[in-house]
Amino acid sequence: MPQPTNNDSVLYGPVRKLLRELSELPGPSGLEEAAQDRIAAVLNLYCDSVHRDALGNCIGVKSGEGPSPRPRVLLAAHMDEIGLIITRIEDGGFLRFAPVGGIDPRALLAQEVTVLTDPPLFGYVGVKPPHLMDSAERERAVPIEDMFIDVGLPEADVRRRVPVGTPVVVRRPFTNLLGTRATGKALDNRAGVCAMLEAARLLSGLRFSADVYFVATVQEEVGLRGAITSAYRIVPDMAIAVDVGFGEAPGLPEDQVIGVGKGPAIALGPNVHPRLHERLVQTAREHGIPHQIEPMPGSSGTDAWAMQVSRSGVPTAVVSIPLRYMHTAAEVVDLEDIRQTARLLALFAAGLTASDKEGWSRALA
Amino acid sequence: MNPPTIDLTRLKSLIAELAPAFGPSGEEGPIRELIAARVRPLVDEVRTDALGNLIAVKRGGASGARRVMVSAHMDEIGVIVTHIDDDGFLRFAPVGAMRAPVLLGQRVMFDDGTVGTVGSEKLDDPKDLKLDRLFIDIGAASRKEAAERVRIGSMAVYAQDVRAAGRCLTGKALDDRSGCAALIEVMHQLQAEPSPHDVYFVFSVQEEVGLRGARTAAYAIEPDVAFAVDVTATGDIPKGERLAVKVGGGAAIKIKDRSLITHPRLRRLLIDTAEACGIPYQLEVLPYGGTDAGAVHLTRAGVPSGVISIPTRYLHTPGEMLDPHDVAAAAALLAEALRNPLAVGPD
Structure with a gap:
């Protein structure tokens, strides 16, 4: 296990600690309560007020010093993770x-999982031994309907302790890799949540004019649902989704990946308001924040896609943290990318002025 | 506590009356008129909205009353x-x-x-x-x-009537006329023992083509809490799907489908209510499909929503089959839930 150096602990210690905690929190879509409680507690440290809405979105507000009406910026990072849900208890x-x-069934076989009963149960996704497979079986992927979880308990105990509908997440302790990289489960999008919370902390040390809404959204992975309802309530003047992007790795199409360790990727495409994109790039340049441009030709697949068409329309942007092995139990991120994403978000929000309240839509001459 | 008494004979004849009526998505006129005639004596107000949803309001008027939307779709699949x-x-x-x-x-x-x-x-x-x-x-x-x-x-x-088959009923459009019948039975239940809440019963249109009626009804009603009553698939036929839900196993409390993950507090409320009142129930995870609640819960700033399902075999065929005791259990559970304070809103 690599040991962090002193310098490392000053720059990355708090982020590393927070990311570990966030990564290991269980929170499959719709069943994020444990994650909600913890994220709301962190938001409470830095925000003027925190509340939870009808669907469970955690909303922290920091009010700026500018004259009213102040521009209202929404930063959204989804807190839910992909997971499983028990549909039936079989004999045995x-x-x-x-x-x-969006579970990839091929990444599930032989995984350790946590069955989220109270108390949780350790489980294992069982696999047929290769010796007993015929040649056709070896060739084909196992359909998810044919997989099962073994919790190692007698059937009667299982039936008593595990009701249908119990959520399940993969079990993977957060692990530091060399340098500033780390691996774990649910870094999509706890890395984004981590950057957003770190931005709230940074903003606490800055003077700023706008009202900043930090929203940890629910149910992104099943249809951007938390973003739909939170954007409706907040009525933002602009909104930025903080999510993860495909980090480069062998075998991935070069035009669809972003560099790991090269800073936040600022997206460009139909889901992004060009002026908002420009403002983010300008902020990064002014403050020496390493960044990259990520083309997104269509739906970004992020909360921004829903927020953009909330009510009468919201200028949106997407900031992505590069991440490898998305939707597996061994996602990899670089803490430096998270740190720089947080700086970008905080400095962008701090740079907003009263004039940003108006001017996004205007009458044509 | 004993389960609320449901008049099973009344319920069965209501299902037999509603299911054969004509009402494909977008052409719900005949079924709407039939339901309107049945609900008018049971509620304070009946209206039809711009898309054709039939909305029947029963006011509770208690202090702290919440606005509760209860939805069952009256449209059925068809051909054009x-x-x-x-x-x-x-x-x-x-x-x-x-x-x-x-x-x-x-x-x-x-x-x-x-x-x-x-x-x-x-x-x-x-x-x-x-x-x-x-x-x-x-x-x-x-x-x-x-x-x-x-x-x-x-x-x-x-073209299919409802017939008795052993313990069960079989026919077309039990999806979701059985849910409509359950809502009307709930109205009868609330006559005997009222709900403190303002209950908006919505017989929605165009569910089968994308949950469209419930979406606009919820926007207009702005409910604090919502329930849908709809049918669900079962795993109890030979070499069927691997689902836990069974016909005759009681009302199914939905945990998840493609359109909705039930709000955890609402899920607990429904389970606790069923346990306390001795109403037979089962838990349901449907890996596909959706109900009105899928549209309702994303309305405006979000609405905590739950679904009480009626286990039904052979869905979307003229031989849909269900156990009227399960419909009775769904109605009983919904009536009891509506008598709860329903404190499940945001923090």
């Missing part, structure tokens, strides 16, 4: 399940 | 005529999820009572049995004769 006490969000 | 050929045969497209193998050989009816048989072109391979190889034969000898009864855009539904 084996658990059948369905996906919650 | 796209072309009439020279010999009077009708080509059609599906309205909602219609499957060709189920349609072949069925009797369908139009809203004026015209009936037809669904026939097929000669197929070389059974795999070629697709909707575009089927047609409806209404017995017309020519395009002209057919056009006297139907036109492009006319809709048809299965």
